[in-house]
Amino acid sequence: MTPTPILLFSQWLLETLSWLLLVASLIFCFRRRAASYMRSFPWYCIGNCLPALVTRMWAAHTGLVIYVFTIFELCYFTYFFSRILLSKRTKAVLWSLTSAVLLYAIFRLFARQVFNINLVFVVLESFILIAASLYYFRQLFITPIVVNLFEQPSYWMTTGVLFYFVLLIPTLCFANYFYDLHNRFMGDTIYSVNSYAQVVSYGLYFKAMTCSIPKP
Amino acid sequence: MQYPKAIAAGFLIIVFLLALLLVFIASTVYLYQKKHRSFLLKLEETRIKYERELLKSQLEVQEDTLQHLSRELHDSVAGQFTLAKLYLSTITLPSGHPSVDKFALVIDLLTKGLEDLRDVSKSLSLDLIRSIGLRKAIEAQVIHLRKAGEYYISYDVRGACDYDDEQKEIIVFRIFQEAVNNIIRHAQATTIRIVLDSTTKDRLRLIIADNGKGFAAKQLVQRADNSRPGGLRNMHVRARLIDAHITIISLPDKGTTVDLSVPLATDSFLTQSNT
Numbered sequence: 001m002t003p004t005p006i007l008l009f010s011q012w013l014l015e016t017l018s019w020l021l022l023v024a025s026l027i028f029c030f031r032r033r034a035a036s037y038m039r040s041f042p043w044y045c046i047g048n049c050l051p052a053l054v055t056r057m058w059a060a061h062t063g064l065v066i067y068v069f070t071i072f073e074l075c076y077f078t079y080f081f082s083r084i085l086l087s088k089r090t091k092a093v094l095w096s097l098t099s100a101v102l103l104y105a106i107f108r109l110f111a112r113q114v115f116n117i118n119l120v121f122v123v124l125e126s127f128i129l130i131a132a133s134l135y136y137f138r139q140l141f142i143t144p145i146v147v148n149l150f151e152q153p154s155y156w157m158t159t160g161v162l163f164y165f166v167l168l169i170p171t172l173c174f175a176n177y178f179y180d181l182h183n184r185f186m187g188d189t190i191y192s193v194n195s196y197a198q199v200v201s202y203g204l205y206f207k208a209m210t211c212s213i214p215k216p
Numbered sequence: 217m218q219y220p221k222a223i224a225a226g227f228l229i230i231v232f233l234l235a236l237l238l239v240f241i242a243s244t245v246y247l248y249q250k251k252h253r254s255f256l257l258k259l260e261e262t263r264i265k266y267e268r269e270l271l272k273s274q275l276e277v278q279e280d281t282l283q284h285l286s287r288e289l290h291d292s293v294a295g296q297f298t299l300a301k302l303y304l305s306t307i308t309l310p311s312g313h314p315s316v317d318k319f320a321l322v323i324d325l326l327t328k329g330l331e332d333l334r335d336v337s338k339s340l341s342l343d344l345i346r347s348i349g350l351r352k353a354i355e356a357q358v359i360h361l362r363k364a365g366e367y368y369i370s371y372d373v374r375g376a377c378d379y380d381d382e383q384k385e386i387i388v389f390r391i392f393q394e395a396v397n398n399i400i401r402h403a404q405a406t407t408i409r410i411v412l413d414s415t416t417k418d419r420l421r422l423i424i425a426d427n428g429k430g431f432a433a434k435q436l437v438q439r440a441d442n443s444r445p446g447g448l449r450n451m452h453v454r455a456r457l458i459d460a461h462i463t464i465i466s467l468p469d470k471g472t473t474v475d476l477s478v479p480l481a482t483d484s485f486l487t488q489s490n491t
Contacts (some may be wrong), residue, residue, distance in 0.1 A: 004222070005219050005221070005222035006222040006225055006226065008222070009219065009222045009223055009226050010226055013226065137244065140248065141247070141248065141251055144255060146252050146255060149244070149245055149248055150245075155244075159237075159240070159241065159244075163233075163236075163237055163240070167233075189225070192226065192229070193229055193233075196226060196229045196230050196233055197233055199230065200230065200233045200234060200237060204237075
């Protein structure tokens, strides 16, 4: 069964913007005096673009590709938050949770030979990253250091992460619900919201990359 | 659903998501700016408090020094003058001696010097103002100035001028002394007008005006604290400590007016830090 036009369009838009984001990251993230935590972002963009390429070549392994990408996404954002959060204890908790989820994912992959991502894994990933984002905002408000939010890459990146992952859980849950009811149209429509949310978060990542660098 | 409809639907979804995002970003930015403002306010309050503590300490050191000087003048210098006068009084020159007049003059000068010394000692000490209050302390100073015979001085008291705050009275008195010292040292004036006004319910006003040579007040007053002349600086520093407002109006050859306005509310920094 072919996906509905709304889902196809959203996925096309997402893929196109992923490549544009990769190009932009190669231009902006390596500027002199750019925030050091942004220098790893091009790697995320490369990882973001690869699934689309790989699934074109090996359509049968789409599930596995998405599985691996989701693990990569969780690891990247955990690394990103460990760079911007100040509390050592919080970083330790973050890495412990991520490691536990990774172990679970690896166990599923090798021991149970399950190659498709499941909702539990996505929900776990979302909760970890949402909690990290909220902790960042808490840190922003309680530390006495005052920054210009509009020129703070970590603010825009965290807003993008929070926005996307907060919308991910309800969209996936509702999409699966309609798919289970064999209502493809509603399922695809709601699933496309996930792609559009990612497009919007790409806009925020782009803003993060293009923040002006403070003069020394 | 055809592609154009899909694109339109996609566009609508993106607009809706952007609206949600905008609300979130506006809220975080607003709350963050609020936190920033309150942080700056706290910083300013701490800076003001620190500055006032520093000022208060400086003035306490000055007052201690003046008290010490007053005691030394009274106990040591005045004592020696008294002894000198006593020794001279025991010497009797025979009548017709060529130095009799000069001798009497010396004793008179010593007596006058002793009186002046005692007046200076009293004015440096805080006992005067503590015992008789601001109004009468200024009156005593006016009487002392009139004795010198160099100035025509008018002292106008309006209202009861019963100020119940000893600390503020001391500071107002010191400002008054500083202003008068400046007139004596620099103004070359012949007339001094002093007004002590407490007719306004919440304010005490002290005006000291002279008809002397004046100075470029605006330029001097606008200088930062450290580069202002010491007397002007002290007056402003003391006024700040009691939340008073001091205005110095002067132009070359047009005389000088010092206008001090002191709030009578008791919540000054001095009373706060002493509780």
